[in-house]
Each structure stands twice: as structure tokens, then as C-alpha cells.
Amino acid sequence: MTKYLLLSAALFVIGAYGVLGRRNLLIVLMSIELMLNGVNVALVAFSRAHQNLEGQVFVLTVIGVAAAEAGVGLALLIALFRNRRTVDSGDLTMLKG
Amino acid sequence: MIHRLKGIGQDVLSDPVFAACAAVAIGAALLMVTRRNPVYAALWLMQCFLAVAVVFLKLHAPFLAAIHVLVYTGAILVLFLFVIMLLSLQPHELGAEHSRAARALGALVCAGFLAVLGAAALHGTRGAAPLEPLRDVAVESGSKTLVITAEQWGGVEHVGAELFSRFVVPFEVVSILILVAILGAVVLAKRKL
Amino acid sequence: MPTADWSMIGPVLAVLAAALGMVALDLFPRRPWHRSAVEWTAYLGLIAAIALLHGAGEPRVGFGGALIADPLSRFMSLAILLATALAVPASLPAIAARGLLMAEYLALLLLSAAGMMLLVMSHDLITMFLSVEVLSLALYVLCGIARKDARSNESAMKYFVLGAFATGFLLYGMALVYGAAGTVFLSGMSDGIGGTEGSVLAVAGVSLIVAGFAFKLGAAPFHMWVPDVYEGAPTPVTAFMSVAVKAAGLGALARLLVGGMALQADAWGPLAVFLAALTMVVGNLGALTQASVKRMLAYSSIAHSGYALIGVASAASPEATYAVAGISAALFYAAAYLVMTLGAFVFLMFAGRPGQEAETYDHLAGLARRRPWAAALMTVLMVSLAGIPPTAGFIGKFVLFKAAVEAGQVGLAVIGVITSAVGVYYYLRVVVVMYMHEPEEVPGRKVEPEAPPFDPNLGWVVAIGAALTLLLGVYPTIFLNFSRAAASTLLP
Numbered sequence: 001m002t003k004y005l006l007l008s009a010a011l012f013v014i015g016a017y018g019v020l021g022r023r024n025l026l027i028v029l030m031s032i033e034l035m036l037n038g039v040n041v042a043l044v045a046f047s048r049a050h051q052n053l054e055g056q057v058f059v060l061t062v063i064g065v066a067a068a069e070a071g072v073g074l075a076l077l078i079a080l081f082r083n084r085r086t087v088d089s090g091d092l093t094m095l096k097g
Numbered sequence: 098m099i100h101r102l103k104g105i106g107q108d109v110l111s112d113p114v115f116a117a118c119a120a121v122a123i124g125a126a127l128l129m130v131t132r133r134n135p136v137y138a139a140l141w142l143m144q145c146f147l148a149v150a151v152v153f154l155k156l157h158a159p160f161l162a163a164i165h166v167l168v169y170t171g172a173i174l175v176l177f178l179f180v181i182m183l184l185s186l187q188p189h190e191l192g193a194e195h196s197r198a199a200r201a202l203g204a205l206v207c208a209g210f211l212a213v214l215g216a217a218a219l220h221g222t223r224g225a226a227p228l229e230p231l232r233d234v235a236v237e238s239g240s241k242t243l244v245i246t247a248e249q250w251g252g253v254e255h256v257g258a259e260l261f262s263r264f265v266v267p268f269e270v271v272s273i274l275i276l277v278a279i280l281g282a283v284v285l286a287k288r289k290l
Numbered sequence: 291m292p293t294a295d296w297s298m299i300g301p302v303l304a305v306l307a308a309a310l311g312m313v314a315l316d317l318f319p320r321r322p323w324h325r326s327a328v329e330w331t332a333y334l335g336l337i338a339a340i341a342l343l344h345g346a347g348e349p350r351v352g353f354g355g356a357l358i359a360d361p362l363s364r365f366m367s368l369a370i371l372l373a374t375a376l377a378v379p380a381s382l383p384a385i386a387a388r389g390l391l392m393a394e395y396l397a398l399l400l401l402s403a404a405g406m407m408l409l410v411m412s413h414d415l416i417t418m419f420l421s422v423e424v425l426s427l428a429l430y431v432l433c434g435i436a437r438k439d440a441r442s443n444e445s446a447m448k449y450f451v452l453g454a455f456a457t458g459f460l461l462y463g464m465a466l467v468y469g470a471a472g473t474v475f476l477s478g479m480s481d482g483i484g485g486t487e488g489s490v491l492a493v494a495g496v497s498l499i500v501a502g503f504a505f506k507l508g509a510a511p512f513h514m515w516v517p518d519v520y521e522g523a524p525t526p527v528t529a530f531m532s533v534a535v536k537a538a539g540l541g542a543l544a545r546l547l548v549g550g551m552a553l554q555a556d557a558w559g560p561l562a563v564f565l566a567a568l569t570m571v572v573g574n575l576g577a578l579t580q581a582s583v584k585r586m587l588a589y590s591s592i593a594h595s596g597y598a599l600i601g602v603a604s605a606a607s608p609e610a611t612y613a614v615a616g617i618s619a620a621l622f623y624a625a626a627y628l629v630m631t632l633g634a635f636v637f638l639m640f641a642g643r644p645g646q647e648a649e650t651y652d653h654l655a656g657l658a659r660r661r662p663w664a665a666a667l668m669t670v671l672m673v674s675l676a677g678i679p680p681t682a683g684f685i686g687k688f689v690l691f692k693a694a695v696e697a698g699q700v701g702l703a704v705i706g707v708i709t710s711a712v713g714v715y716y717y718l719r720v721v722v723v724m725y726m727h728e729p730e731e732v733p734g735r736k737v738e739p740e741a742p743p744f745d746p747n748l749g750w751v752v753a754i755g756a757a758l759t760l761l762l763g764v765y766p767t768i769f770l771n772f773s774r775a776a777a778s779t780l781l782p
Contacts, residue, residue: 001222001223001224001226001228002101002105002108002218002219002222002223002224002225003105003108003109003112003115003119003225004152004156005217005218005221005222005469006105006215006218006219007119007122007123007152008218008465009211009214009215009218010123010126010211011122011123011126011145011149012210012214012458012462013207013208013210013211013214014123014126014127014129014130014207015126015130015458016207016210016455016458017130017203017204017207018129018130019451019455020203020206020207021130021195021199021200021203021204021207022130022194022195023192023193023194023195024133024135024191024192024194025447025451026135026138026177026180026181027129027130027132027135027138028451029177029451030129030135030138030139030142030177031129031130032451032454032455032458033142033169033173034126034129034130034142034145035455035458035462036458036461037145037146037149037169038462039458039461039462039465040149040165041149041152041153042462042465042466042469043465043468044152044153044156044158044161045156045469046465046468046469047156047158048156048157048158048228048231049222049228049469050469050472050473051229051231051232051234052234052472052473053251053255053256053259054259054264054416054468054473054474055465055468055474056158056160056161056251056256056259057256057259057260057264057267057416058415058416058419058464058465058468058474059158059161060161060164060256060260061267061268061270061271061416061419061420062419062461063164063165063168063169064168064271064274064275065271065274065419065420065423065457066168066169066173067168067172067173067275067278068274068275068277068278068423068427069278069423069427069454069457070173070176070177071176071278071279071281071282072277072278072281072282072285072427072430072431072450073450073451073454074176074177074180074282074286075281075282075285075286075431076285076430076431076434076443076446076447076450077180077184077447078180078183078184078285078286079285079286079434079437079443079446080443080444080447081184082437083437083438083439083440083443084440084443085190086190086192087184087186087190087191087192088191088192088193089447089451090192090193090195091192092444092447092448094440094441094444094522095441095444095445095448095517095518095519095521095522096518213494214462214494217466217490217491217493217494220486220487220490221466221469221470221487221488221490221491221494222469222487222491223487262354263354263355263356264354264356264416265353265354265356266353266354266356266357266417267356267414267416267417267420270408270417270420270421270424271420273306273401273404273405273424274420274423274424274427276401277398277401277402277405277424277427277428277431278427280313280394280397280398280401280431281398281427281428281430281431283394284391284394284395284398284431284435284437285431285434285435285437
């Protein structure tokens with residue numbers, strides 16, 4: 001059981017590094033998908049350990065969420081790219097105090 | 098702590114399928130977050146998703162494993178590749194990266210996360226003890242009661258019976274979510290309205 | 291199929307139907323009455339939803355345990371519907387001035403409201419997570435809906451990336467709590483967490499969930515996105531999201547922590563205390579140094595999240611009466627905050643001209659002479675935000691600090707009082723600028739004595755906000771009773 005949770009934590013944290021450590025927004029969006037994917041492993045493992053299907057149903061909805069987030073995130077990226085010709089989060093500096 | 102980790106290590110090695118899948122998944126994930134070209138990153142991400150789908154099979158989730166491959170690699174990653182092609186970024190448009198120091202700081206923060214989550218995993222579960230064998234369960238489905246045996250666990254019938262009985266509200270909320278995503282994507286990205 | 295209790299979700303269905311109706315109306319060829327048809331569909335849906343909110347006071351769990359209808363969900367749904375009903379007329383001038391897509395804009399606004407109502411009704415982790423996603427995704431799009439405007443793009447992209455990152459942590463927390471309890475349903479969750487292993491997972495899980503919700507509420511140290519996103523988003527969207535998300539998030543957090551994980555109060559209580567204290571300090575100090583009124587209000591909304599979290603922190607008390615008092619105070623404060631902040635953001639449009647909103651303090655200089663009524667309404671709102679009687683802000687802070695002292699959180703009450711005193715400075719600065727300063731000639735900005743027409747609807751929204759602020763300040767009893775009823779049915 002623990003090995004599955006450790007795999008889940010590793011994938012989640014690698015995804016978190018992608019969000020924090022990269023500036024290319026395409027990679028950042030992929031890293032967010034990786035984080036959700038890491039959680040899925042934990043949910044399926046808990047579902048198996050508790051012998052109820054609630055975790056698997058949760059994963060099914062998380063897959064839907066991941067698809068919806070990818071769609072909206074990429075649409076935002078396209079809108080941003082059309083106006084600013086950049087996919088670099090370091091260029092997002094118009095709003096400052 | 099060390100003792101526990103040793104036990105887990107032996108457990109992983111005694112299960113070659115899991116060991117291989119975990120190694121591929123983690124390796125592909127690391128390669129994904131470090132690639133400069135987003136096309137390579139997307140392909141490594143696909144590799145990672147496929148390895149995770151095999152882990153799902155080992156955890157008695159055959160239906161989820163299939164859906165996972167279909168949606169993640171079939172829909173989400175294709176969408177990513179499609180957008181990468183649409184933008185057709187030139188090498189100089191890929192943007193700068195964070196400085197080495199900033200990336201090291203990010204990695205350090207993430208190592209901290211991993212330590213916390215890993216400690217929770219080590220102390221929150223029963224280590225290397227094998228999972229109990231699956232018991233038969235009875236699932237209410239409409240007027241009749243289905244008996245799900247260990248072989249049928251996590252199959253289409255089982256997931257369907259649960260999804261359309263106790264979990265019908267989450268299922269419907271996903272449809273609202275997808276409606277929002279469709280509206281949003283059209284509003285934001287359509288060139289002419 | 292569990293028995294469907296349709297009356298429970300009537301309000302949500304009405305809002306959803308209106309959203310779908312508006313999008314469907316867009317399919318027909320344009321007629322002159324098209325815009326008003328869309329507008330009235332929205333109002334009709336909201337009125338129907340408010341009418342369907344009534345019902346007996348007893349909490350009812352339905353749909354296989356996924357949803358609950360109780361005084362808490364009704365209180366928060368009413369607040370959310372009120373915010374939506376005020377955001378619709380506030381949005382119309384901005385839609386017209388910036389050439390936005392009206393039907394899609396309003397449909398997303400209503401879909402977001404539906405997500406918020408589902409969030410305060412959700413009684414299992416899956417529905418809760420999905421509702422958070424529905425409301426967040428709709429808001430990401432609304433922030434970026436002015437897609438030709440680079441500031442709007444940037445605001446939406448920042449909100450999306452950080453929001454999705456926070457969602458990941460929220461989800462991981464929910465997974466760990468499910469692992470600890472063996473169930474995703476809130477009923478029986480606390481009892482399901484047993485043994486040392488279970489409690490380790492539960493502590494880790496509840497911490498991550500609190501962090502995820504703290505992000506949605508804009509609480510420090512997860513507040514970095516708030517000023518940028520609020521500044522860049524179209525102002526009516528800012529007005530809506532600054533109040534409605536907080537109301538919904540607070541309701542869900544209270545239900546999850548107090549209703550679902552009461553036995554784990556040792557774990558989440560100290561976290562809530564830390565978040566509340568830090569948020570009050572960071573929000574108020576940040577607001578002090580802003581030159582833009584919109585950014586000042588953004589930092590002020592951070593600070594007010596901190597005040598509301600005092601109530602959650604007090605609710606960790608093992609004494610049931612103190613827990614009820616804490617949650618009840620937080621709910622009342624959310625309602626008070628809603629009317630005053632929504633009014634203040636809409637005022638920024640009202641005080642400007644079409645397509646040119648008031649943003650900095652200089653833009654407001656001498657406004658009292660040009661628009662005496664507008665300045666008077668803003669004065670009421672600022673006085674209330676500063677927490678001076680006889681306004682909603684004062685009563686809200688009073689009940690919160692009282693609940694905190696009774697629950698033994700004297701330190702939080704002291705920080706609250708000191709930071710409120712700091713707040714008086716920057717809120718009353720707006721009033722001073724409006725009444726005492728002469729309008730300056732700002733280069734590139736013509737100050738014309740004959741102000742071009744502004745939409746009178748905006749004035750009504752600000753006036754309703756100010757009137758409700760006074761109402762809640764002068765006759766708070768009805769609302770306090772309502773929030774107390776909502777809090778007391780929450781305890782298991």
C-alpha cells in the first residue's frame with residue numbers, strides 16, 4: 001500500500017516542480033495534469049485498500065476535471081499568445097502594485 | 098524510518114511489474130518537466146500516463162485504466178499537441194527559463210513537499226503488508242442487487258452500478274463542468290464570433 | 291437510483307435553466323429585443339431560484355448522501371444569489387462598453403453561481419471538489435473574457451495557473467482524508483478516522499484541504515494572486531468574485547471542518563488561527579501602500595478573509611456553544627462583507643465614465659462636488675468596511691471579536707482590533723479625497739465639468755449595497771438569528 005502512496009507523492013511533487021520551476025506555460029499546464037494524475041494513483045490505491053469504489057468514482061470525475069482544465073487553460077493560452085506573442089510566464093508583468 | 102523504508106524497498110523489488118511501471122512513470126515525469134521543447138514534454142507525459150494506467154490495472158481498476166488511456170492520452174495530450182502545432186512556436190519564442198538559483202529553490206521547496214507527503218505515506222499506512230484479498234460486495238442497482246466478485250471488481254458493471262446510483266450527483270455536476278469548459282473555450286479562443 | 295428530492299436542488303436547477311436559456315437565445319437570429327430577452331432570462335432565473343429557496347428548517351440529506359439542504363446552505367445560497375442578482379446589472383454597462391459577448395458572459399456568471407450553490411450544499415468530497423471546479427473554471431474564463439485586452443488575459447492566466455495548482459493540493463488533501471476515513475461522505479467521516487495511521491493521514495489531508503480553501507478565499511500566505519487578478523479582471527467580474535467565492539468557500543469550509551471533521555479540531559484549529567492572524571496583518575498592511583483604489587480594495591478583501599477566518603478558528607473550541615458562535619459570526623460577516631465590498635467595486639465603475647473607470651485616488655478627487663449622491667453612498671460603504679457604527683461592518687466585527695474572546699482566542703481578537711484601526715486610515719482616505727481634495731489635471735485624462743452619461747443601473751447597485759449595509763448595521767437581529775440557526779444545525 002505504502003509504495004503506491006509514495007509513487008503518487010513522487011508524481012505529484014514532480015508536477016509541482018514543473019509549475020514552480022518552469023516558465024513555459026505549455027509545460028506548466030502539462031505539469032498541472034501530472035499533479036492531478038499523481039492524486040489519481042493515491043485515490044485508486046485507497047479505493048483498493050478500503051474495498052469500496054468511492055475512490056475509483058472520484059478518479060473518474062478527476063479525469064473529467066483534468067480534461068476541462070486542459071481545455072480552458074489552452075484556450076486562455078491561445079488568447080494570450082494572440083495578444084502578446086508569448087508563452088513565457090515571466091512576461092506576465094503588466095499588473096503590478 | 099529507515100527500517101520502514103527498507104521494508105518498502107523489498108516490497109517494491111518483489112513486485113517487478115510495479116517496480117518497472119513506477120520507474121518508467123517517475124523517469125518520464127522527470128524528463129517531462131525538464132524538456133525545453135513542449136512536443137518532447139508531451140510525449141514523455143504520455144509515457145508517464147501509460148505506466149500509471151498499468152498501475153491502475155494492478156489495483157483492480159480495469160475500467161479506469163482504459164478510460165485513463167482514452168481520455169488522458171487520447172484526448173488531453175492530443176489537444177496539447179494540437180495547440181503546440183497551432184502556435185507553431187519558433188525556438189526563440191519558447192521564452193526564457195528561470196535562473197539556476199530560482200530553479201534550485203523550486204526544487205528545494207518540492208523536496209520539502211515530498212518529505213512531508215512521504216512521511217505521511219510512511220506513517221499513515223501499514224507499510225509493506227499485502228492488501229487484503231477482495232471480498233464480494235453487493236451493489237444496489239435500480240430495483241435489483243448486483244453481487245460483484247473479486248474478478249468483476251472495478252469493471253464496467255461495478256463502476257456503472259455505483260456511478261448511476263449513489264454518485265449520480267457528481268456525475269451530473271461533471272456535465273455542468275464540461276458545459277462551462279466548452280463555453281469558455283469557445284469564448285476565449287474562437288477567432289471571430 | 292436514490293430517491294430524488296427535487297425541491298432540494300430547485301434553486302440550482304432554476305439558475306442552470308436560465309444559463310442554458312441564455313445560450314439558447316443566442317442561436318436565434320438577432321432581433322432588437324434580443325439583449326433585453328437575455329437580460330430578463332437571467333433575472334427570471336435568479337428570482338425563481340430565490341423563490342425556491344424556502345423550505346422547512348430541518349436539514350435534509352438527499353441524492354444518496356451527496357447533497358444536503360439546511361439553514362447553512364440556504365443562508366449562503368441567498369447571499370450568492372443576491373451577489374449574482376447585483377452583478378448582472380453591474381455587468382451590462384461593461385459588456386456594452388467593451389464589446390463583450392453578453393449571453394456567454396451572463397451564462398458563465400450564472401453557471402459559476404450554480405457551482406457555488408452546489409458547493410455549499412455538497413455533502414461528500416467528490417461533489418465538493420467538482421463544485422469548486424465548476425465555479426473556478428467559470429471565473430477563470432470570466433476574468434479573461436475581455437480577450438482583446440492584454441490585462442484581462444494576464445489576469446486570467448495568472449488566476450488559472452495558481453488556481454489549478456491550489457486545486458491540486460485541495461484534491462490531494464481530499465484523497466488523504468478519504469484514505470484515512472474510508473469514505474467520501476461527510477456523515478460518519480470523523481468517526482471513520484481511527485488508529486494512529488488514520489490520524490496521520492487525516493492531519494496531512496485536512497492541512498492540505500485548508501490550504502486549498504485558503505487559496506480560494508485569498509487568505510495569506512496564499513494571497514499573492516489576489517491583487518493582480520482583481521486588478522486585471524473586468525470590474526464587475528472582480529466585484530462578483532471577490533464576494534461570492536468567499537461566501538461559498540467559507541460555507542463549504544465550515545461544513546467540512548465543523549460538520550465533517552469536528553473530532554480533528556486539534557489539527558485544523560491552530561492552522562485556522564495562523565491563517566487568520568497572518569491574513570489580517572498582510573491584507574491591511576498591503577492595502578496601506580496602494581495608489582490604485584481597485585488594488586486597495588483587493589488587499590482589503592484579503593484582510594476581510596482574515597476576519598472571517600477568526601470565526602472558523604473560534605469554532606475549533608470543544609464547547610459547542612462557542613463553536614456555534616464562531617461559525618455564526620463568520621457567516622454574518624461574510625454577508626456583511628458581501629454587500630459592502632460589492633457596492634464598493636461597482637462604485638469604481640459608477641464614479642468613472644463608460645470605458646474609463648475610476649482607478650486611482652486622484653480620479654476620485656473632488657467627486658463630492660460633481661456627484662454628491664455617489665460620494666455619499668461610497669462614504670457609507672467605506673465607513674462600514676472600516677468597521678465604524680452604525681453599519682454592517684461594525685456589527686460583523688463586534689460579533690466576531692466577541693466570539694473569539696469567548697472561545698479563548700483573545701490574541702486573534704487583539705490582532706483584529708489593531709488591524710481594524712490600521713484599516714480606518716486607508717478607507718477614510720477615500721472619503722477625504724472625495725470631499726476635501728480638488729480635482730487635479732491629470733495628463734491624458736480630461737476632467738470635464740459636464741460628465742458624460744453613465745448607466746443609472748450602476749447607481750442602483752451601489753445604492754442597494756449601501757442600503758443593505760445600513761440595514762444590517764441597524765437591524766442585525768433577523769440576520770444574526772438566521773446565521774445562528776445556520777451554524778447550530780451544522781454541528782453533528
